[in-house]
Amino acid sequence: MTRRITPFVMFEGQAEAAMRFYVSLFSDSEVIAVTRYAAGESGPEGSIKLAEFRIAGQRVLCIDSPVQHAFGFTPAFSLFVDCTDEAELDAAFAQLSGQGAVLMPPASYGFSRKFAWLNDRYGVSWQLNLP
Secondary structure, three states, X not given: OOOOXXXXXXXXXXXXXXXXXXXXXXXXXXXXXXXXXXXXXXXXXXXXXXXXEEEOOEXXXXXXXXXXXXXXXXXXXXXXXXXXXXXXXXXXXXXXXOOOEEEEEEEOOOOOOEEEEEEOOOOOEEXXXXX
């Protein structure tokens, strides 16, 4: 059996909005499957029990946690995107950084032609790279 490692992102009520936002940003992206909480289950009815989507070819899973927790996302783990060109990097940066926090603005830092690091409006960390 071939093993697969898949990023798994846990939200508290924003999974669907985040997932749909992410698939709108890059080619080869789509929502693959969505399972919702039903009435009487542990999560709010209609929220994401488990969803699978693909962004730029990478499979990702997400949920809306029915349990409130004292932790969030950290930039210590991020989604790293090698962009195809400067226009793609700039467009992704503009969309992802809106209502988010810029950790490193787009620039040449010596290790690639252009690089940016940010936390998006949902708290997920992204590194955008132009090799």
